[in-house]
Amino acid sequence: MPSVLRRYTPPTCTLEIMAQGSALSRWTDRQVLKQVKFRLHFDDPRIPKDKRQSISGDRQQLEALCQVVTDYVQTMLYSPPAPSSSPLSLVKSRPSTRQAESRTDITITPQGLLNHELHLGTLATPESGPMIALSVTQLADLSTALDAYQADALVIPTLAQPKGLGAIQGWWQVAAIAVFVMGTTISAVQFLPSQMSMETVSESDAAPRGDEISPESSASAPANQRPNRRQRDEEEANASDDPLTDDLLTDDPDLDSSPADDPRRSEGRSRQGAQVPPAPTPRDSSRDSARSRPDQPPQEPAIASESAPSTLRVPNAGQREMSPSAEQPDLIEPFDLDDFSPEERGAPRAPITPGTAFDRLPQVSEVRDYFQQTWTPPSDLNQLLEYRLSINSSGTLQSVTPLGQPSRDYLDSTAMPGSDQPFVSPTPGQSLNIRLVLSPTGSVQTFLEGEN
Amino acid sequence: MPSIAQPSPSIQDRFPLDQQPDPDQLDDIKAQLDLILMAIEALATIGSDAVLQAAQDLGLSDVVGDRVALWRLRQSSPLRKGQGRKRLDVDEARSLVLIICHLAQNHAELIRRSVSLLEQLTEQDRPPHQAALLGNYLDRFGNTYEERMDESHQISSDERTYLALKLMIDLLFYSLPNGSQRLWLALFTRVHHP
Known part of the structure; x- marks a missing residue:
């Protein structure tokens, strides 16, 4: 059965x-x-x-x-968007x-x-x-x-x-x-x-x-x-024949509320439990020298702690901003430099933390670093190669999944490490899936696809 | 040697993703990011304060720390009025992607409700403006577009409406759990398939 x-x-x-x-x-x-x-x-x-x-x-x-x-x-x-011939079709x-x-x-x-x-x-x-x-x-x-x-x-x-x-x-x-x-x-x-x-x-x-x-x-x-x-x-049992209820056609009261309302109230609520993508992690040092605070340490990924193994988590009740009444308005207003204080106007650009958007675990950048050192594109390669790497908790490569025929054809050129060979740092009891993108120009990209 | 699996081809096989766009391509990405941000602002009736707060929530204050920085990023859109346009680097584009999707997730219910409403009205062959939620959104988006975009990039009212609705539907997908990766990939795919 x-x-x-x-x-x-x-x-x-x-x-x-x-x-x-x-x-x-x-x-x-x-x-x-x-x-x-x-x-x-x-x-x-x-x-x-x-x-x-x-x-x-x-x-x-x-x-x-x-x-x-x-x-x-x-x-x-x-x-x-916007096909000019039939804009409202x-x-x-x-x-x-x-x-x-x-x-x-x-x-x-x-x-x-x-x-x-x-x-x-x-x-x-x-x-x-x-x-x-x-x-x-x-x-x-x-x-x-x-x-x-x-x-x-x-x-x-x-x-x-x-x-x-x-x-x-x-x-x-x-x-x-x-x-x-x-x-x-x-x-x-x-x-x-x-x-x-x-x-x-x-x-x-x-x-x-x-x-x-x-x-x-x-x-x-x-x-x-x-x-x-x-x-x-329950809704089905109570459903009316007309799927478009009257309240959907009336003005949303929140949209008409005063712009003087503090918009931070709703944002504060919506932030509770929100899934916060991590701050980028360091990738290279060739950054804009005009940017200030170059010595500020990069922030740790904000959700690093969520990666504990076998963690079960009930979605936070405050994760979504669901209530129409929670929509606090804030006028959309164009602004220009004249609106700003002299301090704001003269504020130097803050430094940009390098890394990729999805480097929420160090193993992602470690995989990238590995292939940045080893990846030498074949001369006849003219398209991207992509692989899904499965990395076990000991940090070794468990499996490689080529994504597409070219990736299979050039697998031997990628210098994948052996399954008994040290690859990245051990994970805290979890296995990872990381997408690896190798370009003909020699660049290497990695993205976290899943963790367990 | 690790085992080798044989999956079906991915979208990247057909739509190669170049992770290192040139400055012109980044300008196109910036225009799109600015439009998506404009859409979520108009739909959720939020402004720069909410965007800055999102940046702070995400630990991206180094990139988008104040209204000046945000203004500079958005002003880099080639569609915008004004001079002094700067180029957008990959880190800044990535930050905007994360901010947009953070805002979209925070307003996921509103976005879904709006798209559902649009579905219902369309099914009944009624114009979207008949619903206050959509009408207000379309008005706000259209006015903002008209106000901020350069004369040479102005489009008709119908085109603005279509653009706003397309962006609203896109936001539905960006509000999903993997929205940021979807948006990131879509931006770079757009570059190669204009």
């Missing part, structure tokens, strides 16, 4: 990750979990229940879906050239800014039909769920590897998380975005979906946060 190992529940869809058999009993005797499957329910509460669709598939199809959605969203974001203005394809024939085509068609390819069933229409909020939720799955999966190296011994180790980690979650009755983990709940349940969990969200999870949400599953079910 399949057991649900993970469930991701943004407001308009539910992604369930399953493995066949009893995972918890198998970990002790090291049996192999061979079947990984997923179910994806498009259960937007705004859509009548009888029109909601679900799809399911295997791990390969899920990975393909992740890739297609990620690529499509990224392509959508970089597309320049929000529904059907875009050519269908921006497609993402995979060997599973899963594609997404745009139908304007707001609507998108997910063509299911091999995921299609007679019930689902060949295509599912997604609104942009549904697309964002789908992307969120898949990203969360990928973030979890990325810390399990075997999810990106062929079946085999590695799969045992990877799903052992899944089971370890499941055991820990059940033991502590906490329903959110470190990778859990605040907008979404993820559960890890045992195969004996046969509760109806409306009861699946734990009380802790619900209690931690702000009163007017995006509705969780239970709230959504």
Whole structure:
């Protein structure tokens, strides 16, 4: 009997990750979990229940879906705005050239800014039909769920590897998380975005979906946060025929409140528990000499402490600024130098801390440093090479995932360290996934993709 | 030797990401960053104080420490009125990315509510201005654009509306947990696919 190992529940869809058999009993005797499957329910509460669709598939199809959605969203974001010919065509203005394809024939085509068609390819069933229409909020939720799955999966190296011994180790980690979650009755983990709940349940969990969200999870949400599953079910029961309620068409009182209100009040609230990206870390010393305070030490990553192993964290109730009443206005006003005091006008530029935006752990820069010393681009290389490096807690390289055929072709030129060779400093009990980008010009970029 | 996995191609395979743009490319990035910042300001009715506070929250006060520094960064947009335009370096662009996404995450519910409202109105074939939330946003964005951008870069009212709505939808994705990486990648991809 399949057991649900993970469930991701943004407001308009539910992604369930399953493995066949009893995972918890198998970990002790090291049996192999061979079947990984997923179910994806498009259960937007705004859509009548009888029109909601679900799809399911295997791990390969899920990975393909992740890739297609990620690529499509990224392509959508970089597309320049404002086509001059039809500026207000929000529904059907875009050519269908921006497609993402995979060997599973899963594609997404745009139908304007707001609507998108997910063509299911091999995921299609007679019930689902060949295509599912997604609104942009549904697309964002789908992307969120898949990203969360990928973030979890990325810390399990075997999810990106062929079946085999590695799969045992990877799903052992899944089971370890499941055991820990059940033991502590906490329903959110470190990778859990605040907008979404993820559960890890045992195969004996046969509760109806409306009861699946734990009380802790619900209690931690702000009163007017995006509705969780239970709230959504309640809303469905009370839903009126007209989806556009009158209050949405009335003036937001906050938008009319006095600009004299102190804007820092709302910011102060919104800052509580907000996920703060880290300060950049040092990368090189060739900075602008005119900048002041050159001897100020770079700040430590503000979220370094969150990387403790096996830490489960319930999203902070104050993480999001949800309340309309919390929106304190502040006039948008153009300003120029004349508005400033002489001190402000004459203020020297502050020094810029070098590093990359995503150097939240020292291992990221250490990987970069390593390849900056070793990377010599082949003379015939004319495009970027990308690799996903999985680094275990001892700081050695556990696996390398070439991203794209060129990266596979040039793998031998990258001088990857051996798995028994010291690579970066040991991590505090966590494994890391780091994206490595090598350019033909010799530059090296690294980004943290996931940690566990 | 570590094991080698065989994943499907990533977006970078088709849209190469050059991490070292030239100054002209950085100018284009700066224009886009300024527009996105303008959109979140107009939607959330926040101003430079909130941007500076976000910079402080993120430990980026060294880059964006006061209104002068912020003004200089934003004034670097080639779309803006005024002289004395400076170039934008990668660290400054990165800081603005982090600030924008921090603000977007702080106002994630408002952004989502706005996009949902736009979906509903469009579905009912009603103009976005009919909803006060969207109407106010569009007015604020349009006025600010008209006020701050150079004459040569002025666009029609319909184009400003479309631009504002596109930026609002983009903000929905930037408000997601990995928004900063999405924005960073989108900016650099734009450079190669104008």
